[in-house]
Amino acid sequence: MEHPPYRLAEELDRFLGDPNDPGEVFTYARCVELDDNEEFPADIVRRFQEWGLPDHYVPVEYGGRLRDYEQVLQLVRTVARRDMTCAIGHAKTYLGGVCVWVAGSAEQGAALGADIMAGVPVSLGLTEREHGSDLLATEVRTDEKASDTEDHWLVSGEKWLINNATRGSVLSLLTRTRPDGGPRGLSVLLVDKRELDEDTFRHLPKIRTHGIRGADISGIAFDGARVPRSALVGAEGAGLEIVLKALQITRAMVSALSLGAGDHGLRLALDFAEERELYGRRLIDLPQARKVLAGAAADVLMHEAVSMVAARAVQAQTAELSVTSAVTKYLLPTSTDQVLADLKGLLGARAFLKGVYADGRFQKLERDHRLVGLFDGNTLVNLNSLINQFRSLVRGFGRGTGDTAGSDVACDLGAPLPPLDPSKLSLVARHGSGIMAGLAASVDEINRRVALDSALAPVAEAAQRLLAVTTAVHAEMEEYKSVLTEVPPAAYEVACRYALCWAGAACLGLWTHSSDHVRDDPDTGALWREGLWLHTVLDRLLVRLGEPAVAGQETYEGLLGALRAARSSGRLFSLLPQRGPERQPATPEVAAHETERTS
Structure with missing residues (x-):
């Protein structure tokens, strides 16, 4: 494809x-x-x-x-x-x-x-030293006397722990424009540092971090900086809503970082297992090593499937992005951290050392990725966002409502995407989740295909189990659907379970809508035929949900075989074919890009 x-x-x-x-x-x-x-x-x-x-x-x-x-x-x-x-x-x-x-x-x-x-580098100025993720507590402000200034804001205060705060020339800044305005007292200003008086702002020192050591993680302080009134983004007082809607898009995109980390970590561990010999046997021949690699491979494919659906949902299911982005931003960083932890056991001491194996890349990769869970709202922020939507999610699942048409487009890799309409962004998915509403239809579709291909029977059974667990999780959500403050720890556990169910539903939707496009591909078709990748992914998700395993070691051996075949042919292990470095015929999109770039 x-x-x-x-x-x-x-x-x-x-x-x-x-x-x-x-x-x-x-x-x-x-x-x-x-x-x-x-x-x-x-x-x-x-x-x-x-x-x-x-x-x-x-x-x-x-x-x-x-x-x-x-x-x-x-x-x-x-x-x-x-x-x-x-x-x-x-x-x-x-x-x-x-x-x-x-x-x-x-x-x-x-x-x-x-x-x-x-x-020109651009930055996003949200967090402050004293308030972390609590955007409502923002102290960067426009001085009251600025109200007498018709053409400028006078901005004061400090933003801290900001990526590109020093390097960036332009800054999308969340600031308080109405001191007593509460949530409606915040606005976004597009601040161009090149136009500011140098005496009215200063950069804070680079912060030494455990991972991404070379990144510009620093801060910026303003002292009566004159910012043109034309810098206001959207309406005055709409800053918090604008930021929260923008984060729905960026959280779906941040999954790219976890995808890249998973690709890199899996390849490093596989190379090591293929090359490492102990007592006359290669590491790849040991049953435990094969189990770890196959499990990590299934997780990496699950992450890829979820992120593809989420990225397409930005345009296809925009009104439900509050759910999609929260699930994706919680699930992929935490699950990729676990993948890297599992693979670390294969490398042993070489996972911690520099200059011993692969330039010490694994220890750097693991350090770097730990920070991804903090970007654009940390794990608890995203789980809390799901908890705040339990009421509409439970109601929508019970009624079978949600944007199922948009879900079908998000899951069908052959379907064209509509342009993004930002006006459809909503802080709450009012009618539920179309991905969840489509789960029963995906199960029915797999059951229909079993009649044509009996090899799909184990996958159909796993899908039925996921539907049963998902129904039970929504029943658990009922207990917490009115929780708004002082959220109990048990509610966060239920939100974690919901995210796993959502991921399973997305993977089922992707397979049922896209497998016919891919199953005949010579490189990756084997992953799609007989539901190989889907079977292992559902097994991994169900086990994390506390259910018995639904896939045997022979199924994981098939996935490991596909992983090793991708390595031997120089391809990326992926749901879709990723060609090697040789020049391939370009699609119209690539050809157009190359023409514009070279001209």
């Missing part, structure tokens, strides 16, 4: 060259060196600019190339697969622009888009 977001990501990967070639700029060894020196990867970022990566952070209506949010996902995943610091440091510009894409004026969008495509 020709899937344009994957083909475009391959084109970027080819442009960046072999990461093991010392003659290239973006190499594994170079990234380890930069990490040791806590140095920003400026030379690598210039290569992204040469290819035109920033163009894909800007929507087409503002002059950029962003028309499909899965393209952003796959491009950032490609960078993260090589190095997390580079991905986090560069993709922050995309995150910094989303408030404008959601609520800004056409003039703001065009100006910001031109800056981004010219390589």
Whole structure:
């Protein structure tokens, strides 16, 4: 299957060259060196600019190339697969622009888009030293005397723990414009530091972090900085709502970082297992090593499936993104952390050491990825967002409501996506989840296919089990559907279970809607035929939900065989074919990109 977001990501990967070639700029060894020196990867970022990566952070209506949010996902995943610091440091510009894409004026969008495509770093100023994730407690403010100033705001206060706070020239800033306005007292200003009096702001020192050591994690303090009134994004007092809606989009995109980390970690562990010999036997031949690798492979494919559905849902199921983004942002970072922890056991001491195996990349990868769970709302913030929606989710599941048409489009990789309509973003999925509402139909579809292919019977049984567990989880959610404050720990456990059920429903939807597009592909068709990847994914999810296993070791052996076949052919282990470095015929999207870039 020709899937344009994957083909475009391959084109970027080819442009960046072999990461093991010392003659290239973006190499594994170079990234380890930069990490040791806590140095920003400026030379690598210039290569992204040469290819035109920033163009894909800007929507087409503002002059950029962003028309499909899965393209952003796959491009950032490609960078993260090589190095997390580079991905986090560069993709922050995309995150910094989303408030404008959601609520800004056409003039703001065009100006910001031109800056981004010219390589100007952009940042998102939300958090403060004393308040962390509590955006309602924001203290950065406009002085009261600014009300007498017709054409400017006077901004004071400090934002801290901000990615690209020092490097960035433009900042989407959440600030308090009405001291006594409560949630409606916050606004977003698009602050251009190049236009500020240098005496009215200062950069805070770079913060030394355990992971992503080379990233610009710092802060910025304002002291009566004069910001034009035209910098207001959207309506005055709508800042919190704008930010929360923008975060729904960015949380779905942050999964690209976890995808890249999973790709990298799985490949490192597999290479080690294939090469390592002890007492005349290779590590890959030991049953426990095979079990760990196959389990990690199933998790990596589950993450890929969930993230693809979530990225497509940005456009196809926009009104339900409050659920989709919270599930994705909770599930992928926490689950990828566990994958890396499992794989660490295979590498043993070499997972902790530098300069012993693979340039010490595994220890760097694990350190870097631990921070992903903190970005754009931490784990508890996202689980709490789900808990706040329990009432509508329970009601929608009971009635079978939700955007099932949008869910079908999100799960069908052959279906065209509608343009993003930011006006559809909502803080609550009022009618429930279309992904969950479509679960029963997916189960029925698999049962129908069993009559045509009896090999699908175990998958159909697993799907039926997931439907039963999902129904039980919604019954558990009933108890907490009125909880708004002082959320009990048990409610968070139920939210975790809901996220696992949602992931299973998304994977079932993806398989039932897309398998016919992919099953005949010579590279990845074996993963789709007889539901191989789906069977192992459902098994992993059901076990985490406290259910008995539904897949035997022979099924996992089949998945391990596919993993090893991808390695031997130089392909990425993936749900869709990822070709090697040889030049392939370009799709129209890739050809157009290459033409524009070279011209």
